[in-house]
Amino acid sequence: MRTWARTGAGVALGACSAVAHVVLALPVAVALLVPALRLAADTTVQRLAALERRRVVALLGGADHGIDPAPPRALRYLAARIPVGLLGGAVLALLGIGLAAAVTLGYSWLTQTPWAMERDGTVISGGVIVAYAVPGAVLLYLALAGAAGVARGERALLARLLAPSREERLARRVEELARTRDAVVAAVDDERRRIERDLHDGVQQRLVALGMLLGRARRHPDRAAELVAQAHDEAGRALAELRDVSWRVYPAALDTGGLATALESVAERAPLPVRIRCDLPVEPPATVRAAAWFVISEAVTNAAKHSGAQRVDVEVATVDGRLRVAVRDDGRGGADPAGGGLAGLARRVAAADGVFAVTSPAGGPTVVTAELPCA
Incomplete structure (x- = not known):
């Protein structure tokens, strides 16, 4: 019922706009012939086409390609849809007349009062109701089918006349590939800097301390046993930090156990409760697994460090050939998507064509989502 209501509203608005376009046709044609008015006319035509596109997309289920057409294409579209819009108005008008006739017929029969559409005061009987019922049902079906056909026609015109051409699609794809390439380069640079920072601030400092302890052991043989023991402990801490760095770069569990297993290690290492729901009938490709794991790991780390959250919920599922990831925390919110950490995640996802x-309103919650193509 809701779909029919949207379709009826879309067809009705289309009929009204078609009448408006007929009225505007002559002024626009004159403006296009006058050089001083041509720019304003082109802008008006493009805006009218954009309004029609939003109507068809929102109410009639058309596809939005997200490209504003050039004025000539917009003008062709507006001209082509005028007959379709007027046809839709005619269908709705006939439907309204039929429904009005049915309502007044029923009222006359039930109340035994003269039929409103008859001037001679005829009172409708049960036989007349039966006689009108079958053709009325057929006409109702035809009117509804006509409205559905008008909606299909509107969608077809939008797809045919306002959809990007092959050249425009190729140009968009080239732009997307250029952005993706830049995102890949930026993501690699971010990763390199992060690894260098982790090694410098952690492992390198441990190794320096280890070297100093061993040097002191050589200079002070009387304390060699104590200093070697300290060096042994420092070596253990250095190995632990090196394993952490390696895990943050790429956990081996992604290859051996899959994404769900790798996410369990994220929950185990997190300093706050993390609930993970990973529903994957088939493991995604390795690059998709790695990108999803990185997004979840960094989002959980950010929540623990900056949001004041008490809990994080992670959901992973495959829908329509895409891996969908959502990380939700109950923190204070206010996260800046343009900040360094989240911007790095965005570049990594863009590098995977995702x-x-x-979403992080003040007061929370913060929800980080990513969609990655599995094909």
Whole structure:
């Protein structure tokens, strides 16, 4: 019922706009012939086409390609849809007349009062109701089918006349590939800097301390046993930090146990409770697994460090050939999507040809989502 209501509203608005376009046709044609008015006319045509596109997309289920057409294409579209819009108006008008006739017929029969559409005061009987019922049902079906056909026609015109051409699609793809390439380069640079920072601030400092302890042991043989023991402990801590760095770069569990197993290690290492729901009938490709794991790991780390959250919920599922990841925390919110950490995640997802989004109103919750193509 809701779909039919949307379709009816879309067809009705289309009929009204078609009448408006007929009225505007002559002024726009004159403006296009006058050089001083041509820019304003082109802008008007593009805006009208954009309004029609939003109507068809929102109410009639058309596909939005997200490209504003050039004025000539917009003008062709507006001209082509005028007959379709007027046809939709005619269908709705006939439907309204039929429904009005049915309502007044029923009222006359039930109340035994003269039929409103008859001037001679005829009172409708049960036989007349039966006689009108079958053709009325057929006409109702035809009117509804006509409205559905008008909606299909609107969608077809939008796809045919406002959809990007092959050249425009190729140009968009080239732009996307250029952005993706830049995102890959930026993501690699971010990763390199992060690894260098982890090694410098952690492992390198441990190794320096280890070397100093061993040097002191050589200079002070009387304390060699104590200093060697300290060096042994420092070596153990250095190995632990090196394993942590290696895990943050790429956990071996991704290859041996899959994404769900790797996410369990994220929950184990997190300083706050993390609930993970990973529903994957088939393991995604390795690059997709790695990108998803990195997004989840960094989002959980950010929540623990900056949000004041008490809990994090992670959901992973495959929908329509895409891996969908959502990380939700109950923290204070206010996360900046343009900040260094979240911007790095966005670049990493873009490098995998995915979509990344952050919702973080003041007061929370913060929701980090990513969609990655599995094909």
